[in-house]
Amino acid sequence: MQYIIGIGGVTNGGKTTLTNRLIKALPNCCVVHQDDFFKPQDQIEVGEDGFKQWDVLDSLDMEAMVSTVRAWIENPVKFARSHGVNVTPGSKEPASKDTHILVIEGFLLYNYKPLIDLFDLRYYLAVPYDECKRRRSTRNYTVPDPPGLFDGHVWPMYLKHRKAMEDCGVDVVYLDGLKSRDELYNQVFEDIHNKLLNC
Numbered sequence: 287m288q289y290i291i292g293i294g295g296v297t298n299g300g301k302t303t304l305t306n307r308l309i310k311a312l313p314n315c316c317v318v319h320q321d322d323f324f325k326p327q328d329q330i331e332v333g334e335d336g337f338k339q340w341d342v343l344d345s346l347d348m349e350a351m352v353s354t355v356r357a358w359i360e361n362p363v364k365f366a367r368s369h370g371v372n373v374t375p376g377s378k379e380p381a382s383k384d385t386h387i388l389v390i391e392g393f394l395l396y397n398y399k400p401l402i403d404l405f406d407l408r409y410y411l412a413v414p415y416d417e418c419k420r421r422r423s424t425r426n427y428t429v430p431d432p433p434g435l436f437d438g439h440v441w442p443m444y445l446k447h448r449k450a451m452e453d454c455g456v457d458v459v460y461l462d463g464l465k466s467r468d469e470l471y472n473q474v475f476e477d478i479h480n481k482l483l484n485c
Contacts, residue, residue, distance in 0.1 A: 287384070287385050287386070288359065288362055288385075288386050288387075288388075289385070289386070289387050289388070289406045289407070289478075289482050290355070290358075290359075290387075290388045290390060290404050290405050290406050290407075291308075291387060291388070291389050291390070291405065291406060291407045291408075291409070291478065292389075292390050292391075292395045292396065292405045292407065292408040292409060292458075293305045293308070293389060293390070293391045293392075293395075293409050293411070293474075294391075294392060294393065294394075294395035294396050294408065294409065294410050294411070294458070295393065295409075295410045295411030295412055295461070295463070296393065296411060296412055296413055296418055296444050296448075296463070297341070297393055297418065297422060297440060297444065298413070298418055298421035298422045298425060299411035299412060299413050299418070299463040300411050300413075300463045300467070300470060301391050301392070301393070301411055302319070302391060303467055304409075304411070304461075304467070304470050304471060304474060305317060305319075305389050305391040307467070307471045307475075308389055308471070308474065308475065308478075309389055311475060312387045312389070312475075312478065313374065313385045313386075313387065313483075314362070314363075314366060314371070314373050314374060314384065314385060314386045314387060315371070315386075315387040315388070315389060316358060316362070316365060316366050316369055316371050316386075316387070316388050316389070317388070317389045317390070317391060318351065318354055318355060318358070318388065318389075318390045318391070319391050319392065320346065320351060320390070320391065320392020320393065320394065320395060321392065323346045323347045323348065323350055323351040323354075324340070324345060324346055324347075325345055325346065325347055327429060330345050331344070333439070335438050335439050335442075336438070337432065337434075337435055337438055337439040338429075339439070340429075340439075341393070341394075341439060341440050341443035341444065341447075342394075342443060343394055343397060343398060346394065348398050348400070348401065351401065352398075352400050352401055352404075355388065355390065355401070355404055358388045359388075359404070362386035362388070363386070366386070373386075385483065390405070393444075394447060395408070396408060396410070396451045396456045396458060397447050397450055397451055402456055406482060407459070407477070407478065407481060407482065408456065408457060408458040408459065409458065409459050409461055409474055410451075410458040410459065410460050410461060411461045411463045411470075412448075412460060412461070412462070412463055413462075413463035413464060414464070415441060417463070417464065418441070418444075419436050419437075419441070422436055422440065423436075459477065461473065461474070
């Protein structure tokens with residue numbers, strides 16, 4: 287059995303922290319990080335707001351990302367091995383029945399139709415404006431945030447993309463990013479087991 291789980295939501299909402307715990311705990315689990323698909327800096331356009339448009343789909347090579355996901359779908363064992371993940375076959379089930387899980391983590395997972403349809407479960411982390419801005423200010427990015435980026439671009443784009451996702455009726459499980467790391471992990475881990483692995 288193959289399952290694809292999305293961990294999406296707001297920047298600095300706890301997506302990577304949650305993802306890193308899940309991939310250690312779930313069987314035969316691989317991960318794809320959306321951040322690995324950013325286009326080179328010189329290909330990121332400056333928008334009407336005066337900022338480089340990092341927080342839009344055009345800043346990402348989404349076709350390459352979907353191709354990576356499809357490579358996992360085609361052969362999760364080969365994908366896992368090529369990404370340094372040990373594959374453990376089920377003790378009593380034939381190889382075709384082994385469980386393989388792909389966790390996809392990113393901030394714009396549910397705004398790109400070819401990707402949306404591939405998920406078995408979709409989680410969406412949200413935190414309020416003040417907490418998000420506080421967390422973002424403590425992070426060091428390869429390309430540092432220029433003054434005013436959060437209020438002038440990052441937060442407005444988050445609100446825009448969240449509204450577009452909701453307007454399209456994308457089925458997500460909302461997660462409160464203010465909960466402790468343990469609470470979030472336990473909630474999602476239990477949910478995955480109840481909905482996918484214990485069926």
